[in-house]
Amino acid sequence: MTLLQSLSKNQQIVLDIIKKAKGPLKAYSILFNVQKKGINAPQQIYRALDKLIEMGKIHKIESKNAFVACKSSDCEISKATAFSICESCEVVDEISDAKLSKYLSGFNRKKGMKFKRFNLEFFGICKKCK
Amino acid sequence: MTLLQSLSKNQQIVLDIIKKAKGPLKAYSILFNVQKKGINAPQQIYRALDKLIEMGKIHKIESKNAFVACKSSDCEISKATAFSICESCEVVDEISDAKLSKYLSGFNRKKGMKFKRFNLEFFGICKKCK
C-alpha cells in the first residue's frame, strides 16, 4: 500500500496545512492552526518540519523563516532549491528550471569545495505588483 | 563620484568587530563583544547591522542568522551575494565569481518577474574537513 515513505500523524497534519496554504507559513502560524488537532507545543511543529524537509516534502525559505510545500519534485530531497520572492506582496514561488539547477550543481568543481546542496532566493517585484 | 558614506559611531564599532572576526558573527555575540564600549541593547546592534547591510559593508548569512563583512566589493550594495558554507566546520566564504553573478542576474528576464537581488548559499564539506 505504502510505496513511498509514509508520514507520521503529526507530519501529515503539518504537511496538509502547508499544502493548503497559499503562501509560506511560519512555524507558530502552523501551531495555532493545528491546536484543535491536539498539537500544543512548538517542538511538535519543529520536529515535523525537520522531517518533512529531510524528505523533501517542504522547503524552508531562509530569508523569511517560513515553510512551503515542494511544488517541483525536481529538487531531489531538497538538494537544489530556488525561489522567487516578491518584496511587495510577499508571494513566493519555487523556481523549477533544469538549466539553472544543472548550472549551479556544476558549479561545484570550480572551487576547492564539493557542494552537496544549495539554496537560491531571488527578490524583486512581481508582475501583479508592478 | 562615489560619495564615501561615513559611518556613525555604532556602525563603525559593529563593522570593526565583524571585520576582525574569522567567521560569521551572530547579533548577540556582537552585542556581548561591545558592551565594554557602551552598547547595551540589541536594538543598537540590529540598527547598525541594518545600515551596514544597506551600504553593502556586510551581508547576512540567512541560513545561519549571522553576519560577515563583504570581501568581494563586487556585489554592488548586496544585490548579488553567494556563499559557500561548510556543514562540518561552519566556515563561510563569500563567492566572488563574475560568471556566476552575470548568469544569475541574467536569469531575471526568463520569468515574469524582474529580480533586483539574489542570495545564494551553497552547502558542503570543505577541503580541510574532507
Place this chain on the structure above:
DNA sequence: CTTAAATATGTTATATTATAACAAACGTTA
C-alpha cells in the same frame, strides 16, 4: 512471539533572534 532498537509523541521550560515604542541627542542645512 519477544525483546531491543529506533522513531515518534507529549510536555514543560528555556534559549535565541528580532522588533516596538518613545525620548533625547546630534548633524545638517535653509
Place this chain on the structure above:
DNA sequence: TAACGTTTGTTATAATATAACATATTTAAG
C-alpha cells in the same frame, strides 16, 4: 536660529527555535 532627518539610548516585548525528559509506538531481529 529653526527645522528636519538621523542616530542614539532605553525599556519592554514579540517571534523563532531548542533542551531535556518521560512515555508511547513502530520496526526489525533473534
